[in-house]
Amino acid sequence: MTYSGERILLSNQREGQISRFRKWVFLVVPLLAVLFQAYVPTFFPKLSFLEMPLLVVVYFAIMRRNQISGLTVGALVGLAQDSLSKSPLGMFGIVNTLVGYFAASVGVRIDVEHGFIRLLLGFFFFIFHQFLYWVMTRALLGQDMTFDLARTAVVGLLNAIVGVALFALLDRLRERS
């Protein structure tokens, strides 16, 4: 796959090639992301701002360019994340499902190989993830939860930067056509 630094929008879906990964990648990478989210902040609290499952979901969704694949990855990762968190089952599942669906929808039309695009997508979907989680917490659970937009934006930027690096790392796990 050749990288074009001049074109961002794809004229048709055929221009964007579907990235393929080995089977274990779909199993191991999300699992590591969830484990990272569950255990790393315990030992390194300063890394608790990282939302690794979200970044993994976004990556697989935009690279697979398939909405069903994206929402499936998002649902599974989210449920796994719910299982290891104190939130009720389904909260992160629903959020990550929607993130995977919309990320796949974006990946169909945008050249997601571009680093800046990846940065923007990482930033945008982190904000979307946090906002959707806040809405569901208030609407479905009836809990009073604050939404600090400034802090969320900063954390989202950091996650986006980390995501660009993570996406470059995960690109190495793609099958070569």
Next chain:
Amino acid sequence: MESLLNRYRNITVLLLVIMAQLVLLAVSAKNPEDVRFIRIWTVTAITPAARVLEGLRGGGNGFLHNYVLLHDTNAENRRLRDEVDKLKMENVFLKNELNTADRAKALQVFQQHTRSKTLAATIIANGAGTNSKVVFVDRGTASGVQRGMAVVTPDGIVGKVIAAYPTASQILLMTDPDFAAGVVTDKGVHGTLKGNGTPQCKVDYVAFEEKVEVGEWVYTSGDDRIFPRGFRVGIVRTVRPGQPFKEILVEPSGNQRGLEDVLIVLEGVHERIPDAPSGMQSVYMAAPPPADETKPEVVAPTTTPGTEADRLRSQYKALGDEQKHQWGENPPGSKPVDLTKLGQSPAPGKNPATSPAGSAGAPASTGAPAAAPKASPAAPSTVAPPKSSPAATPLTNPPAKAAPGAAPSKNPPAVLPATQAPAAAAPPRNPADAGRRMNQSNGAALPEGDQPVSRPAAPAKQPGATPAKQITPLPGGAQH
């Protein structure tokens, strides 16, 4: 259908996955009250729908019964109307019962409070004549009723007994043209109440210069020897000027609650007439003269030339002679008589010891305005006004009654309305008026129960004596 699913496959899968996770969330999560969210959401989702369905069911049911199924409405309507009519009749009956009970209670209370001996009676029939205002009551001679007795209610007089039978009596109502009774207004104006054949009665023989106002209460004066004094008669509704008498119409108050139960006065006791309500200012009135000085004038009339009026007349004459003043003959511009020296110069034929009493103001001030109103500007302020009603004074002013036997120092000054002072100082405009006032004064001084029937027109025939009699103080010391 298949193509539709293929077309929206992605979104369908998304919704299914979301729904599945929502169910999972609802089943797994609980609220702080330990209720699963699936139950909360289900109830929250079902309740509005159930409410809407219940509203639709109730509305439809109501519409069905109120607009569609009306086959028994007419029958129910008739039944309800009959019931309403029945309840109305019961209501009227109960109101009548209540009214009767109220009247009976009022009669009982009135009987307990009045000093007159009364007998309760119930009206059992009306007179047969179309114009006659006559009724029959169920009490007769067997109960002590006699012809001529007064019939009253707690609200006022009703009529009088014109015929007494063993078991019944015939009552002439006060609205009958043949009815008459002596009355007095609450300001002391006497007259004769006459039936008019209408709901209102007229008060006759009230001179045109008398002041009677609409809204005044009229009471029995006791002059007729039928009705004891002080019973309510009615309220003045119409006052028209007339010559020589006013046309006064009174609305009787005795039959305001309807005539069913009345009281027959077996033994009447005169009551006091309530004071006229007024916002007048009170003025100082001097204490009555000492009893030992006024008493000889009464018990020894030989020491004074005639009546009190004659004595005062002689005093004024002596004063005029002393100042070389001819009463009624001096031309305009001549020096008026100095009436301030009236009490200082001893009157002929009068004991000098009475001079201080004369200077106290009563005789000098009452008589002075008739001759020279401007000559004694200070006189009205210390005057005992003659308008202080002779009928009311003995009752409302106890010191006046007790005056003959009491020392002046022990009698506090009586107080009278200020607006009565000008009336006292003003000269009488009409000799007949003055004479009538004198008659009223004398009548009031008589013992209760012995008062004569008022004859308003009679004093007009004695013009010669009226000016002097008007200024005459009562021998008993009553100031008027």
